[in-house]
Amino acid sequence: MIFAKVIGTVVSTQKDPKLTGKKLLLCKEVDHSGKPLESYHVAVDAVQAGEDDFVLLTYGSAARMTDLTKDAPIDAVIMAVIDDVNVQESA
Amino acid sequence: MIFAKVIGTVVSTQKDPKLTGKKLLLCKEVDHSGKPLESYHVAVDAVQAGEDDFVLLTYGSAARMTDLTKDAPIDAVIMAVIDDVNVQESA
Amino acid sequence: MIFAKVIGTVVSTQKDPKLTGKKLLLCKEVDHSGKPLESYHVAVDAVQAGEDDFVLLTYGSAARMTDLTKDAPIDAVIMAVIDDVNVQESA
């Protein structure tokens, strides 16, 4: 899984029927401290994430393992909003 | 999912039978504002996308989750034409 | 899918039994105009491609979706020989 920050929404009318009712969020990849990295990702939101939230993204077939995303043509899902990242002192 | 712009078509006669009747589109990856990036992708069109359209591409096993692409040997599908990307002001 | 050019063959005797009878081709990734890129790939040939052919490669689980490659431990397949790539003028 990778860290990301939700920064926007993607709107589409002409889409695969299995996308209906799924929120597409624009996410910017960040590191474990929340610092922005280069990549942008579009992911389905499975945990009611809001804008500015620090989240975890799952990629690939795993993205279809939530109740919301089962069998949908999507390859990325937000499956957790992060409360905290604890990095050990010696790291 | 990643953003792309449809810029052409790919024609093939000698191909796997499961590709028959599927439109192969040449796509250029773009960022969320539509600015061209480096990569090119070939994807099956599942939503009647046209040339110049700003679309979403799904990769991997998820590309076989549309009715059109079920069980086909393809790893990328266009599953949405994008109307709008809303980026929050503070991002 | 990505574009590639077939540039050679790979010969193996000591291999998984499910590879028997499958042709392993050495492919160089190219762009949509056929210009060579950096990467090399080894793919199973599912469409009787020949050397020098301009082809499409499918990656991942999709590579097992042809009759030839079903259930085999391979992650890349040639599933189309390309006749033509039409790029729109404004692109």
Next chain:
Amino acid sequence: MIFAKVIGTVVSTQKDPKLTGKKLLLCKEVDHSGKPLESYHVAVDAVQAGEDDFVLLTYGSAARMTDLTKDAPIDAVIMAVIDDVNVQESA
């Protein structure tokens, strides 16, 4: 599989129900000698790994092949703590 070192933990309350009871560890990718590389990964721990442990990470659908991670929306799992890496002298 890739080598990693466990360097922290990720805490989340608002998450997919299938993540309940799974420990999310922050891992830094390292090479075979344990030297830190650039990438960070978040992985579920399936082998009671502890902080500072030198571990193996499995990616993709394989990450759901442990008893703990079956059917969960996760794309990376720690499935081995490494005792030793033996590199042959001529390498």
Next chain:
Amino acid sequence: MIFAKVIGTVVSTQKDPKLTGKKLLLCKEVDHSGKPLESYHVAVDAVQAGEDDFVLLTYGSAARMTDLTKDAPIDAVIMAVIDDVNVQESA
């Protein structure tokens, strides 16, 4: 599939039960001529490869398609020892 050279072994006691009896080999990615590239990979050996062998690695769900690796949490397998790579003259 990618080319690699076997350069060592990885030893683990604390691991997922499905890894028992599977040999984990340290592989260095090479090009088609055997020239070392940058990446290292850990893969399960399904074809009795030995150190210094020039081999093919399969990634992703395909790595579970050998009898040895079925249902195991591994994402890379050695499924062929290479005898020869024939590159056509004009390439």
